[in-house]
Amino acid sequence: MGERLIGLGALLGALAIVGAASAQDVIKARQAEFKEFGKRMGAIKDTVIDKKGGTLADVAANAEYLAGKIPQIPSWFPEGSDKGETRALPEIWLNFADFEAKAKNAQGLAQALVVAAKSGDQGATAQAFGKLGQEGCGGCHQPYRRPQN
Amino acid sequence: MSRRFRDATLGLVLGLVLGSGAAAAASPEELARGELLFHIGGCTNCHTAKDGPLLAGGDPLVTPFGTFFAPNITPDPQTGIGGWSEADFLRAMRDGRSPRGEPYYPAFPYTSYAKMSEADLRALKAYLDTIPPVRRPNRPHELGFPYNIRWGLELWQWLFHDPAPFRPDPTKSEAWNRGAYLVLGPGHCAECHTPRTWYGALDQSRAFAGGRLGKEVIPNITRDPDKGIGRWTAGDLRGLLLIGIKPDGDFVGGDMAKVVRNGTAKLPDADREAIVEFLLSLPPR
Numbered sequence: 001m002g003e004r005l006i007g008l009g010a011l012l013g014a015l016a017i018v019g020a021a022s023a024q025d026v027i028k029a030r031q032a033e034f035k036e037f038g039k040r041m042g043a044i045k046d047t048v049i050d051k052k053g054g055t056l057a058d059v060a061a062n063a064e065y066l067a068g069k070i071p072q073i074p075s076w077f078p079e080g081s082d083k084g085e086t087r088a089l090p091e092i093w094l095n096f097a098d099f100e101a102k103a104k105n106a107q108g109l110a111q112a113l114v115v116a117a118k119s120g121d122q123g124a125t126a127q128a129f130g131k132l133g134q135e136g137c138g139g140c141h142q143p144y145r146r147p148q149n
Numbered sequence: 150m151s152r153r154f155r156d157a158t159l160g161l162v163l164g165l166v167l168g169s170g171a172a173a174a175a176s177p178e179e180l181a182r183g184e185l186l187f188h189i190g191g192c193t194n195c196h197t198a199k200d201g202p203l204l205a206g207g208d209p210l211v212t213p214f215g216t217f218f219a220p221n222i223t224p225d226p227q228t229g230i231g232g233w234s235e236a237d238f239l240r241a242m243r244d245g246r247s248p249r250g251e252p253y254y255p256a257f258p259y260t261s262y263a264k265m266s267e268a269d270l271r272a273l274k275a276y277l278d279t280i281p282p283v284r285r286p287n288r289p290h291e292l293g294f295p296y297n298i299r300w301g302l303e304l305w306q307w308l309f310h311d312p313a314p315f316r317p318d319p320t321k322s323e324a325w326n327r328g329a330y331l332v333l334g335p336g337h338c339a340e341c342h343t344p345r346t347w348y349g350a351l352d353q354s355r356a357f358a359g360g361r362l363g364k365e366v367i368p369n370i371t372r373d374p375d376k377g378i379g380r381w382t383a384g385d386l387r388g389l390l391l392i393g394i395k396p397d398g399d400f401v402g403g404d405m406a407k408v409v410r411n412g413t414a415k416l417p418d419a420d421r422e423a424i425v426e427f428l429l430s431l432p433p434r
Contacts (some may be wrong), residue, residue, distance in 0.1 A: 038398030045394050050384040130392035133400040134410060138393070142402040146364045 030076035031139045048126045060117035067110035087146040106136030108121045183276025190335045194407045195219040211363040215292030217256040225282035238274045243312050252302040261337035264315040287363035288367040309350040313403035328427025343369050356434040373433035386425045
């Protein structure tokens, strides 16, 4: 009996360690995804705002990538993944339905950017891009992310 | 009644009627200019509550000195500024004083607005007069000691408030001067981006070096390559002022998102470029 209890304790301890390690992995993995988002947004900006290279077709491709990935965002935030080196705030899990709604909204804005870029209208593309950044990305970055120090 | 006296009275009355008529009928150009100043001035960022009526009073502004509630500045005569004359408005914006002569707290950035030209201030007043009046009483500020002593403000203004208008630097380009005017005057960028001393004056030795304001972390926007934006190109800054994007593809949040959306995004290209030119000339701190 005593041995079994010790065994169970060891097993639970091991699970806890695995759990902690995987929380940090989850954080790392989503940070890599968001870094890629930033890169794509930067590339779109080069074309749309700075007008230094890239075509509207490239913009559409990057926006399509974002529209495809954004719906996954809520799955990158399992409960408890605010513990570790992350700027994710615990408010995410207090308002998870809102968090999901914000992701859905951002996805719609990314799709709108795809449509605008495919139409070939520079002005509409720039507008859709600004909206995606401010309301899409900003939609969560403002309430759910700790400010940078 | 002597004829001379009667003529003088008639002249005075006519003058008053014509004078007020001229003030009421602002030209479309003046209103457009006033609207632009309203945007760059960011009036709505403080004076409008979230989902509240435009300019009818704002959300709490939390500072280390206490919590301020920006008042109703719609043209409502009772609770807003509808009863104000142009002179009252100029006095508030330049001297930081109410029509009754009471000093305002510098949470209202008259320290920057004082740098605006008289023509711009008049245009802004003309535009504000066109906002729908809303009846909404003001909420008093909630301040801690010693900042709640109003006479302390008299002293503060006497020590720290310079009501002199912006003076262009003739050794710099026209665009630089336009940018400096917009940043230091109506844009009042320094009010957040320059840290304050414990007595609430801007610390000019650390101009635009950022810091902390309430819960927000305010970035350093000088040319310092590590702490500031010394590595940014003109294109990076343009993108930020236009849509709020940072060089890493992320977007500004918090109050700066409002500043971009309500202000810098709405400027004509030439004004935005002028701001870029001026900001890129700020010495690293």
